[in-house]
Amino acid sequence: MIIQTPRTASGSATVKVWDLPTRLFHWTLVLLVIAMVWTGWTGKLDLHMTLGQAVLSLVLFRLVWGFTGNRYARFSGFVAGPMAGLRYLGTLFGRPGPNYVGHNPVGGWAVLAMLGLLALQAGTGLFTSDDIVTDGPLFSKVSGSTAALLGSIHRRTIWVLLAVIAIHLLSSVFYLTIKRENLVTPMITGRKTAPATLEAQGGHPLLALAILAVCAAVVFGGIALVK
Numbered sequence: 001m002i003i004q005t006p007r008t009a010s011g012s013a014t015v016k017v018w019d020l021p022t023r024l025f026h027w028t029l030v031l032l033v034i035a036m037v038w039t040g041w042t043g044k045l046d047l048h049m050t051l052g053q054a055v056l057s058l059v060l061f062r063l064v065w066g067f068t069g070n071r072y073a074r075f076s077g078f079v080a081g082p083m084a085g086l087r088y089l090g091t092l093f094g095r096p097g098p099n100y101v102g103h104n105p106v107g108g109w110a111v112l113a114m115l116g117l118l119a120l121q122a123g124t125g126l127f128t129s130d131d132i133v134t135d136g137p138l139f140s141k142v143s144g145s146t147a148a149l150l151g152s153i154h155r156r157t158i159w160v161l162l163a164v165i166a167i168h169l170l171s172s173v174f175y176l177t178i179k180r181e182n183l184v185t186p187m188i189t190g191r192k193t194a195p196a197t198l199e200a201q202g203g204h205p206l207l208a209l210a211i212l213a214v215c216a217a218v219v220f221g222g223i224a225l226v227k
């Protein structure tokens, strides 16, 4: 259930919303995506392919964390139907408008879109070649025409991904300037002002570390085994 609170809820305190693993996931992903675009465009492909497998591991981790993290990290806490999303868009310019503790219904779609695009980008990268010296680790496992198709998806999807990231960044600016709500600081500190009863429990970092270790073993180990 997506949790909505009145803007000035009585008895408000700063409560824990984003668990540490979700915050570390986010800021590590930001650094990795910058590194991926830089290494892809400058042809530093050995580093690109190693970091790309780290991106895949992180995305896999986030999928599992969507069932095991705290209530605001869980998909059940932020994935809403299309009608809820449209209703929220209709209230976007209202003042003060509904206030969500976790991701709002449209933000929830953006999260899914970014994770899906990252999975597609990193997944197709495994089969991509620069047709000169560097082949993705699974390039030789598919036919030439399939590899060509996946490579062209890899070279095009990046633009869709960058467009969605641009919208993501602009929406943070929109919330800060128009709606006067700072969403970025909570992604750093994990805390927001809300009724104390909405404090999130769970999302233990040691559990996250164990899940991440398994995800990395599946991705790096699986690719090494298959190639």
Ligand code: HEM
Pocket (backbone or CB within 6 Å): 022, 025, 026, 029, 030, 031, 033, 034, 062, 073, 102, 103, 104, 107, 111, 114, 115, 165, 168, 169, 172, 183, 184, 185, 187
């Ligand atoms: C490569 C760039 C980026 C990517 C791929 C990205 C991706 C994501 C993802 C996947 C989430 C969902 C977090 C989760 O629930 O696990 C998220 C949330 C968020 N991101 Fe980013 N992000 C990027 C850059 C940034 C930057 C530079 C900022 C700050 C200016 C930022 C601010 C936020 C905020 C505030 C949220 C929480 C939104 C909310 O309150 O619902 N992101 N981002």
Ligand code: HEM
Pocket (backbone or CB within 6 Å): 033, 036, 037, 040, 041, 045, 048, 049, 050, 051, 052, 053, 055, 056, 118, 121, 122, 123, 124, 125, 126, 127, 128, 129, 130, 131, 134, 135, 136, 137, 154, 155, 158
């Ligand atoms: C989210 C993760 C990824 C991003 C954002 C990304 C981004 C990029 C970009 C921007 C390029 C340059 C495309 C061009 O020259 O037009 C590229 C090329 C390439 N990528 Fe990725 N990539 C990712 C994951 C991967 C992975 C996991 C692998 C393989 C393990 C991979 C293998 C390659 C190869 C071999 C090329 C060279 C293709 C060429 O020169 O035409 N990438 N990638």
